Amino acid sequence: MTSPATSAPQRAGYGQLLRTEGAWSFLLPGFLARQPYAMLTISIVLLVEHTTGSFGLAGAVSATAGVSMALLSPQGGKLADRFGQAAVLVPGVFLHAVTVGALIAVALLDAPLWALFAAAVPAGATAPQISPMVRARWAARLEQSPLMTTAAAFESVTDEFTFVVGPVLATALCTGVHPAAGLIAEASVFLLGGLAFAAQRRTQPVPNGKPSKSGGADGPRTSALAVPGVRVLIAAMLGIGMVFGGLQISLTAFTESIGHPGLNGLMYGAFAGGNMIAAVIVGAVQWKRGPQSRLLTSYPVLVLAAASLAVAAQLGPWAILLGALGTLTGLCVAPCMITCFTLVETLVPAGARTEAFTWLTGAIALGQAAGSTVAGQLADQVGAESGFLAPALGTGLALAVLLTFRRALSRPAGGRVAARGVGHRTAVTVD
Template identity: 65%
Template structure:
C-alpha cells in the first residue's frame, strides 16, 4: 500500500486526520483491551484456587511463553495471507482455550493440565497491537508522523494496562475469581471480529519480497535481534511488577489496591508516551533508546527496598515514566530497519519478546515471593533491564539503518526500502568518528 500521508508536520492532530485511520483505530482499541487482562486474570484465578503464587506464576508464564513463540509466526502469516485470515481462527481458539482454563482451575485440576491448556490459550492470543502498527506503517510510509504513530500506539497499549488490570482485579475480587478471564474472553471475541472486518485498511499482502525474491524472516535483520533483547528486558518489568505487586498487596492484607498500584505504574507509562508523541525529536532514535533504557534500569533499582504503599506507588510511577520512551523508540526503529514485507512479523517479534520476558519474570518473581517474601520479586525487573542494557550498549551499531538500505534477504529498493532520516545520518557519522 502506498503511503497515504506526505505531510511534514508532526503531532497527534495530523496523525488522527490520516485518511482511513479511524476505521482500524476504534475496533483495534477494543480488541487489544483483553491483552492486559489475560496474565493478571490467570494469576488471580490460579492463586485463588491453589493458594500458591509460584503455581499461578508458572501457568501465567506458560501462557506468555506460548504467546511469545507463536506471535512471530502469526505475524509472518499475516504478512503473507492477510490479517483477517489469521485473526478469525485465532480469536475462536483463544476463547475456547480461556474457557477450558477456567473450567480446569475451578475444578482443581493438576498443574500439568493447567499448563497444557495454557499453551494454546497463549499461542492463539490475537496480536492486534502489531497489526495496528503495521497498518500505520502501510499508511504513513517514511512520513515524519511515524514516531508520533508509535507513541500513539504506546499510549493506547498503556491505557489498556491502566484499565485492564484494574478491571480484571475488580472483577476477580468483587464478583468471582474467574470473572476477569470471562471478561477477557468476551472482549477478545467481540473486538477481534470487529477488527478483522476492517479489510480495506489492512496492509498489502506480500507473498514475495520486492523483485520476486522469496520472503525471509524479519529475524534475519541484526537490529531486530538487538531490539528483541531490549524488549525482553521491558517484559521483565511488566511481569515482575504484576506478580510482585499482587504478592505485596496480599501480604499487607489489601489485595484490592493491587490493580490501583499497577494502574499507577501503567499510567506513568501512558503519560510519558503522550509526551513523546508530542515532541519533534532532533535526536536520533538509537540514542534516544540508549538513554531511555539506562534511565529505566536505574528506576527499577529501589523497588525491592520500598515497603510503604505510597512510596511503592511513586516508585512504580517513575518506572512507568521510563518505559514508554524505550518502547516507542524501539517500535519506531522497526520502520527504518525492516522492509514492508516483514514488518508485521517484526512487530510481533517485539511484542512476543515482551510476553516472553513477562512470562520469565512472572515465574521468577513468583518463586522469589514464595521463598523470600513479596519484595524479593522486584529484583527481577532490575536484573532484566540491567542485562538488556548491557547488550544494547555492546550491539548498538546494529540499530543504525545502513546507507545502502539493506533489507531482509537482499538489497532494498522501491517501497520496501528502509528509510534513513537526517538524525540517523548524524548518528551514523558520530558512530564512525
C-alpha cells in the first residue's frame, strides 16, 4: 500500500540538497558555529601544558572535558527536542563562555590540580552541539526523502573539514598569540555563531513539548535511548570512534619509533582524506538498498580494513604500506558513519532526533577517548606497532553487537506514511 507522490522525485544529489527550501539559512551560521567544537580539547591541552609543563596532565584534563561532553551533551539535545533548539542554545552559548573563562582563570592562576579537572567538566558539558542540531534540521526538512543520505554525507564532510581546520587554528593561536587564545577564540566563535544559528527559528524542528490546541503536548515525549536501534547505533559509533582515537595515537607512536615523526601528519591526513572522499561519493550515489542493509554490509568491510592495518603493522615498519591501508580504512569509515546517521531518521520519532544525533556524536567522542587510551597502553607496554590493534578490536566488538541486534535496525512493524519534507515528497510503502 502506498501513498501517491505529490511530485516526481529528482535524482538525489548535492545540487538538489542545497536547493532545499531554507537550507542556506541554517547551513551558513551552522558552519561557523561548529568550528570551535574541534578547538576545545586541543586548546585545553596547549593551555594546561603551558601552565603545568606536563603533557600527561594536559591530556588528562582535556580527556575529562571530552568525556563530560560526550556523556552530558545528550541531555542538552533532549531539552532541544522538547523546548526547541533556540531555547537551549541561547543560554547555552553564554554558559559555555562563562565556564571556559573559569577554566582559563583556573589554569593561569596556578590553582590546585583538582580545580583544573573540576573546571574542565562544565566546560566540556556546556559545549553546544551544533552538528546534531543541523542534522536534526535536515531530518525535519527531508522526512523520508532519498536526500537524507546525501545530507548525512554532506554533514560528515563538513565535520571532517571542521576537524582539519579547528586544531590548526587553535594551535596557531595558542603558540603564536597566547596560550589561552585558543580557548578565548573557541568561546567567542561559539557565542557569535551559536546566536546566529539560534536566530534561524523557522527551520528548527517543532519542539515535542509544544502545547497543542487541546492544551496537551503534541505527542508523547520519547527518549532517544528508549529506541533499541539507537542503542545499537551507539555501539557502532563507539567502534568508529576507536578508529579515530586509535589511529591518532598509533600513528604518532609508529612515526616516532622509525625516527620520522613528521610523517604523522601526512599519514593521518591520508586517512582523513580517504574518509572525506568516501563521504562525498556516498552522498552522490542514488542508493537502491536500504540503510540497514548498507550498514550490515559496510561495517564488516571496515573491520577487515582495520584488521589488515593491524596485521601489516606487525610485519614491519613499512610506512608506505601502512599509509595505504590507513587510506583504505578511511574510505571504509565514511559509509558506516553516514549510514548510522541516516538510520536515525528512520528509527527515531521526530521529537527525539536532536537527542539521538547527539548520542551518536557523543559515542564517537567516547570511542575516540577509549581508542586513544587502549592504543597508548599497547604502544607503551608492547610496542609502537601494537597500537594499531585498538581500531580492529573496537570495530570487531561493534560488529558483533550489530549482527546480534540487527533486527533493532529495522523500521517498526506497521510502517508509516509521512510527509517527505519540503520540496522532496516521495511515496513510501507501508510494511
